[in-house]
Amino acid sequence: MECGPCRGAAPPHLSTVTVDVPSLPVNRSFATTLSLLVLLQVYIGMRLLPDLAMGVPFNVVSVLLLVSLTVLVPVGLMSASLRRRRWSELVAWLGLLSMGFFSSLLVTTLARDLVLLVLRLIGQMSPEFVRGSAAAVPLVALAVTVLGFVNARRLARVKKVEVPIANLPPSLHGYAIAQVSDIHVGPTIKRPYLNAIVNRVNKLGADAIAITGDLVDGSVHRLGLHTQPLARLAARDGVFFVTGNHEYYSGADEWIAEVRRLGLTVLLNQHVLRHRDDATIMIAGVPDYTAHHFHPGHKSDPRAAAGMAGEQADVRILLAHQPRSAPAAAEAGFHLQLSGHTHGGQFFPWNLFVPLQQPFVAGLHRVRDMWVYISRGTGYWGPPKRFGAPSEITLVRLVPAV
Secondary structure, three states, X not given: OEEOXXXXXXXXXXXXXXXXXXXXXXXXXXXXXXXXXXXXXXXXXXXXHHHXXXXXXXXXXXXXXXXXHHHHHHHHHOHHHEOOOOOHHHHHHHHHHHHHHHHHHHHHHHHHHHHHHHHHHOOOOOHHHHHHHHHHHHHHHHXXXXXXXXXXXXXXXXXXXXXXXXXXXXXXXXXXXXXXXXXXXXXXXXXXXXXHHHHHHXXXXXXXXXXXXXXXXXXXXXXXXXXXXXXXXXXXXXXXXXXXXXXXXXXXXXXXXXXXXXXXXXXXXXXXXXXXXXXXXXXXXXXXXXXXXXXXXXXXXXXHHHHHHHHHOOEEEEEOOOHHHHHHHHHOOOOEEEEOOOHHHOEOOHHHOHHHOOOOOOEEEEEOOEEEEEOOOOOOOXXXXXXXXXXXXXXXXXXXXX
């Protein structure tokens, strides 16, 4: 086997739970977010409570619930930086669940207002529908949140994908790569969750295993214990890792060292060559598309990742966290790029906004002469919620193109 440039390579009460807010810009950002959140909660309350007409006691309870969301949602946003206290994990869960519920409550309220506007314009508005739809909004939001929670917390199913490669050598027919991506070990994803993923991936018997970024949300000090199951990943041709943007939020250098300590091969504009009889396959990797903003030495460069060995390999595969690396990868002569980052949108309607930043949301696509596959992610970020975008462990097989 050959390797390119990478060769060798005391608990207080709940009220004392705190969050590190290190700088003035962060404080300003927090204040802006909180102000927007308050305005949105006021909007929800004003649009629903008068139409429900349930009386003063009900309105008081409803306002208290909206105030609770106003407090808990920011806690969820900063859950990765909660200081360790007896109740910090519970607070993180409450904050993140509140994020998911608030998102659905806001979207459902907006959708109801659009329907009411249309009915008003066509003269079909009725008091019964106004009141019934107001009652339905929180119920629908709660149902979506519960269903999304179940979908997020279940073990990701295996999705099998065949990728046709022109002039694929016979000895590489059926070559399999197990891809996991965007696990986001952190406030609500811990060792047991990752352990189950590792068990399922190992049972696939893939030739290689690829982790395409966003493994963690938090420091090695906080999460090192919970990423230990990665050491059990095993494949004939190796287990490979590339950084995602969240590694750079969490201390990329420390995580790269930790992942290497666990026995994985980290590819930073580097490649390995693996052989089957007289055929050669290249597995290369680049840092996250935005890595240079955090670490100048980690600028993503698919051409550098291939190096001088590009012409030697019959099949060239690139691991790149973000789909928008694809044009440069195609230009560099790769046959296939494996990516993640998008989560498939994670839950409706945010999947509709992914195309504003990325060329693809999920699945297998073509960029010039190269295929790019985008995983919907194996874990989740933020709220434990997936709706319309199920998690996946992907088994990619190379097949000859017809």
